[in-house]
Amino acid sequence: MAIKEKEKKPLHLAKMNIKKGDTVLVTTGKDKGKRGTVSRALPQVNKVIIEGLNIAKKHIKPKGQTRQGGVIEKAMPIQVSNTMLICTECGEPTRVGHERRPVGADQKVRVARVCKKCHKVIEDRTRKE
Ligand SMILES: [Zn+2]
Known part of the structure; x- marks a missing residue:
């Protein structure tokens, strides 16, 4: 996944309380109130990818014989400030x-x-x- 250049921050500034494998609650946006498991943490941009949440439909062009075209659903990163960690x-x-x-x-x-x-x-x- 491409990360925009302006969103890049020095690694030493990155500090997130949420890690891969945590269960979080989404507090804003279209998935507000939903819970999910963090499948990937992106501390460089202060975002997390939550399994099955913040889904964007992505249209894929067919590429030769190897890849079929169509629409795939992909979980997009969410700002970590828009989530809350759920205590284990x-x-x-x-x-x-x-x-x-x-x-x-x-x-x-x-x-x-x-x-x-x-x-x-x-x-x-x-x-x-
Ligand atoms: Zn607790």
């Missing part, structure tokens, strides 16, 4: 804090994402245990 513990959309907590299988103290509502650690589904 209490199931509520929440803001995210960062605290040093023992997390993971080895219970090592790391900076973890913490739910502002139930104050439990939000599970990071991409972490290799």
